[in-house]
Amino acid sequence: MSITLCLCLVEGNTTANAFPVDINKDQLVGHLKEAIFHGDELKLWKVEIPGDHDDHLRNLSLQDQYELLAINDIGDYWPTSPPKKHIHVIVKLPLLSLEEALSCIPPPISYSPDCTTSKTTTKVNGNPPASVQYWGDFFDKMDQFRFDQQPIFERPQFIPDKVVNNEEDVRVAIDVK
Structure with a gap:
């Protein structure tokens, strides 16, 4: 079964710069990282921020969020489909x-x-x-x-x-x- 992480976002950007990534639930977070960029150079965090709340993005503290570990399955973090029109993953560049x-x-x-x-x-x-x-x-x-x-x-x-x-x-x- 495929899960669509409708909105990934690089830390510091607004929702206008969000991008979708399609990935299977049984794939590793490491595969998601590779689909975005060179996986060994990224850190990913699970978030649920409504797409129309750029103010949440400005005040976002990643310490309060779940860092996605490369060895875990996507389904470990999203057992069901993530909510639509939300940012699901914050990407921290190297x-x-x-x-x-x-x-x-x-x-x-x-x-x-x-x-x-x-x-x-x-x-x-x-x-x-x-x-x-x-x-x-x-x-x-x-x-x-x-x-x-x-x-x-x-x-x-x-x-x-x-x-x-x-x-x-x-x-x-x-x-x-």
């Missing part, structure tokens, strides 16, 4: 090394015609930066370093197609979750 995290390039920011720009340089806690690098030179400078490949960073999630009206909008557009 962590990134420092080098991988730094190579995540934010999408371009477009400025509104009404935007007022500042003539001052960006300041950190009121102090001017020690140095400013052009984006093109940044990667050359970065290549000089030896990075620890230990994965400890979550993949940043950027807001695509953000239109900027003021300086605070820039902070919001490049805010990583």
